[in-house]
Amino acid sequence: MNKNLLLIMTLSSILSFFSCKQKPQKSNEEIEIDKAFEEWNNRKIYKVLTSxxxxxxxxxxxxQTIFDNIYEIIGNDYKNExxxxxxxxxxxxxxxSTWIIEGEVNNGGFNQFYFNSSGQYWKMAESGFKVIGAEKYADLTQRANKIYEENKERLAExxxxxxxxxSESYKDNPLNKLDDEFYDLGDIESIRELRIKYIRENKKEFITKKNSS
Known part of the structure; x- marks a missing residue:
């Protein structure tokens, strides 16, 4: 074998060995995050739901189970969503609708909710909060909807x-003042708990296939 080639192969092996030895170990937190992501990525998605x-x-x-099931029903036909x-x-x-508005406002405020396609649920979300018993969120969303209607043309620009x-749409935006109210409501009224309670007490609203029995 050519001596130069042998030397290159030897050096490559040594470098490979040390690079493996020096590879940093993941922290427990990183391991837990990876595990949670893997579990979420491999979660069971039901095309139909029974009682x-x-x-x-x-x-x-x-x-998440309800969200996935609804998404399976409506599909990715965004034009007719x-x-x-x-x-x-x-x-x-x-x-x-309450899941969508909650995610958008928590991520970027009411302005982001209305700015994105999620804004098409502005009326449904208001009534949706009332349905699940989140009266304070319903009142706040009603106020936000009123401000949005009054500023709709300006924001459309x-x-x-x-x-x-x-980014410019946030400047002097009257919706901004409502964001902190939304975040603070979480200490008074849990949307998650109210949604879960509603689902448990109104299963028929979410059943897409009758039990086999």
């Missing part, structure tokens, strides 16, 4: 598809 399935699902994953959601039961509509315009 038995809902009863068997723990509260920890009940909301609102129309497809409106075909669902009142309970499913209430769950879906920023909707050109650019990140710069989206």
């Amino acid at each position: 038995e399935i809902i009863d068997s699902v723990s509260d920890d994953i009940l909301e 609102l129309a497809n959601v409106e075909k669902l039961s009142k309970g499913q509509q209430s769950f879906w 920023f909707d050109d598809g650019t990140l710069e315009s989206f």
Whole structure:
């Protein structure tokens, strides 16, 4: 064998050995995060839900189970998403719309909710909060909807598809003052607990297939 080639192979082996030896170990927190992500990624998604399935699902994953099932029903037909959601039961509509607005506001405030396609659920979310018994959130969303209606045309001027315009839309935006109220309500009224309670007490609203028995 060529001596130079042998030397290169030897050096490569040594470097490979030390790179493996020096590879940092993951912290317990990182391991837990990886485990949680893997579990979520491999979660069971039900195309149909029966009373038995809902009863068997723990509260920890009940909301995700309902969300996944609704998504299976409406699919990724984003153009007709609102129309497809409106075909669902009142309970499913209430769950879906309150889940959407909660996620958007927690991520980027009411402005983001209305700015994105999620804004199409502005009326449904208000009534949805009432359905699940989240009266304080319903009142706050009603106020936000009123402000949105009053400023709809001005905010539409920023909707050109650019990140710069989206950032500009936050300046002097009257919706901003409601964001902290939304966040603070979490200490008084838990949307998650109310949604779970509603699902448990109104299973028929979420059943998409009758039990086999």
